[in-house]
Amino acid sequence: MRNSIVSARPRQAAVLFIMVTVMLDVLSFGIIIPVLPKLVEEFLGGNTAQAAEIYGMMGTAWALMQFVCSPIQGALSDRFGRRPVVLLSNFGLGLDYILMALAPNLAWLFAGRVISGIASSSFSTAGAYIADVTPPEKRAAGFGMIGAAFGLGFVLGPAVGGLLGAMDPRWPFWGAAATSLVNACYGFFVLPESLAREKRARFSWARANPVGSLRLLRSHHELFGLATVSFLGYLAHVVLPSIAVLYLGYRYGWGPSAVGLTLAAVGLCAMIVQGTLVKPITARFGERRALLAGLLCGATGFAIYGLAPTGTIYYFGIPIMAFWGLAGPSAQALMSRRVGPSEQGQLQGAIASLMGIAGLIGPVLFTETFALFIGPGIDWHIPGAPFLLASWLLLIAAALAWRTTARGRTSFVAREA
Secondary structure, eight states, rough: OOOHHHHHHHHHHHHHHHHHHHHHHHHHHHTTTTTTHHHHHHHTTOOOHHHHHHHHHHHHHHHHHHHHHHHHHHHHHHHHOOHHHHHHHHHHOOOHHHHHHOOOOOOHHHHHHHHHHHHGHHHHHHHHHHHHHGGGGHHHHHHHHHHHHHHHHHHHHHHHHHHHHOOOHHHHHHHHHHHHHHHHHHHHHHOOOOOGGGGGOOOOOOOOOHHHHHHGSSSSSHHHHHHHHHHHHHHHHHHHHHHHHHHHHHOOOOOOHHHHHHHHHHHHHHHHHIIIIIIHHHHHHHHHHHHHHHHHHHHHHHHHHOOOHHHHHHHHHHHHGGGGHHHHHHHHHHHHTTGGGGHHHHHHHHHHHHHHHHHHHHHHHHHHHHHHHEEEEEEOOOOOOHHHHHHHHHHHHHHHHHHHHHHHTHHHHHHHO
């Protein structure tokens, strides 16, 4: 009994470090959000239209690097272990933010964004680490904690960045560098390796490239179905960063302060669900029911967002939408049961690639839908159309999840070697 308690303590410290790593990665990303567009504009001599175009290209380049490099980092972690990949990613991010803080021109700043997309691909390795150290029946709670850490970093990051940027537009980059480097140094001393040498897989580009990584998702019927469910969820989620600010201002006349508080409330509610409710709900009802309930809550929340005639009714959708946070961890937990220990990194890399694809497609899909349904050339004026489209995507995902898990609910047994 005592030995089990002692062995659990290092594991708990390691899991805590992984949560802190995810939170600080997102925090460092969020810190620069308030100042990066202005810095781009400054380099372009105040040309706002051109700055918006360049900033959009930076976002696309970042998402593309996530798509390409996430499976590579996942495969490297399957070969060399999770610890070196996580630590090198943290050091790389810290040095990259120093580069951006010192960037003398736009080209250097753009290069920094590309490197940031590469280095921050360690989310796939963080997910693999959780799968390594957590029993299959408790993985949903672990993935939920990663989601909560992600939400906390995204809520705090822009606030900290705004405060630092008010003093000097370069300070947020120094702050982001400090958080990444301090976390890397801390992890060097406390983070143990989670993947035993005998469970490691040989590295091959056939597994590490995005196409090869995604091929893993077709290796099992249930895995492919759940991957499709996850992709539809990631695609639906893109509606929030794509049009939420424009929609809230257009339909309700809200200014930056009201919009910022609203988005913070969305992030806070989601963080509470993922950080505190995923574990008891999945333990009580199982991952399948939690997945289905989460998807239906997300669909309902998006429908309320899109149909709400007033801002007050819009707010009613926020707590309902928060329970969508049950879906992602449950889907990941079910998917992780369909691969062995030496494939967890590849699986998480493939999942991150799905997110990258959604990040490339979603902004155009939802912004064009928004423009179409508020434009003068259409009979139906429906400003909430993008949210209704997201709601339909989640309903389709729920139907597919119900069918997939109904077939395979007795076969979701971990292939633990």
